[in-house]
Amino acid sequence: MYPELCAVCGEALVRQEQHICMACLNAFPQTGFHTWPGNEVERRFWGKVPVERGIAFFYYDKESALQQAIFQLKYRGEKELGTVLGRYAGTALAEAGVYDAVDVIVPVPLHPKKRAKRGYNQSEWIARGLAEKINKPMDTEHLAHQTENASQTHKSLFDRYLNMQGVFALTDPLAFAHKHVLLVDDVITTGSTLEACIQALLHSPGVKVSVFALAMAH
Numbered sequence: 390m391y392p393e394l395c396a397v398c399g400e401a402l403v404r405q406e407q408h409i410c411m412a413c414l415n416a417f418p419q420t421g422f423h424t425w426p427g428n429e430v431e432r433r434f435w436g437k438v439p440v441e442r443g444i445a446f447f448y449y450d451k452e453s454a455l456q457q458a459i460f461q462l463k464y465r466g467e468k469e470l471g472t473v474l475g476r477y478a479g480t481a482l483a484e485a486g487v488y489d490a491v492d493v494i495v496p497v498p499l500h501p502k503k504r505a506k507r508g509y510n511q512s513e514w515i516a517r518g519l520a521e522k523i524n525k526p527m528d529t530e531h532l533a534h535q536t537e538n539a540s541q542t543h544k545s546l547f548d549r550y551l552n553m554q555g556v557f558a559l560t561d562p563l564a565f566a567h568k569h570v571l572l573v574d575d576v577i578t579t580g581s582t583l584e585a586c587i588q589a590l591l592h593s594p595g596v597k598v599s600v601f602a603l604a605m606a607h
């Protein structure tokens with residue numbers, strides 16, 4: 390047994406801590422967006438696609454401790470750190486009840502090549518922690534990132550459900566019919582990835598979409 394260290398500050402973790410210490414977690418700047426309808430995340434989609442509730446939990450600054458945590462999560466194999474962060478946010482969001490009306494959680498899919506190289510999708514690991522706390526199921530099957538060489542056999546089927554940007558597609562257009570989907574991403578920068586996902590989801594009749602990101606650049 391060797392002591393586990395905090396992925397951010399390098400201090401030895403105490404018993405109930407995993408991957409990151411409470412001091413680092415509590416020091417990340419929180420947006421409070423879950424108490425703020427019409428916040429910056431929601432405004433980003435106004436006039437583009439309908440979003441029920443949009444939340445980024447932390448503010449993200451370059452050279453910050455949070456950037457270091459997200460770097461570890463994305464590029465250093467610290468996928469469980471995503472789940473710890475998702476749980477942390479999920480605890481506050483469950484208490485506030487903001488996502489009570491959600492039916493299913495869908496992580497933003499990575500490009501299959503990127504996913505293969507990394508070995509995992511960090512948004513899926515964030516979504517896992519969130520799902521645990523807000524007590525909702527997760528679906529990683531029905532929203533897909535398009536590959537350039539999708540086989541001809543599937544092409545005509547896929548083509549009908551391509552979104553405007555053609556990056557994301559539903560593998561079954563009825564997968565989210567009349568469901569309230571919570572899309573989960575790591576960091577919102579322009580919001581264009583989420584927008585493309587929402588465009589794809591809107592091919593399901595009667596679908597509603599909410600958004601959660603761990604952080605937002607500002």
Ligand SMILES: [Zn+2]
Nearest residue numbers: 395398410413
């Ligand atoms: Zn720490």
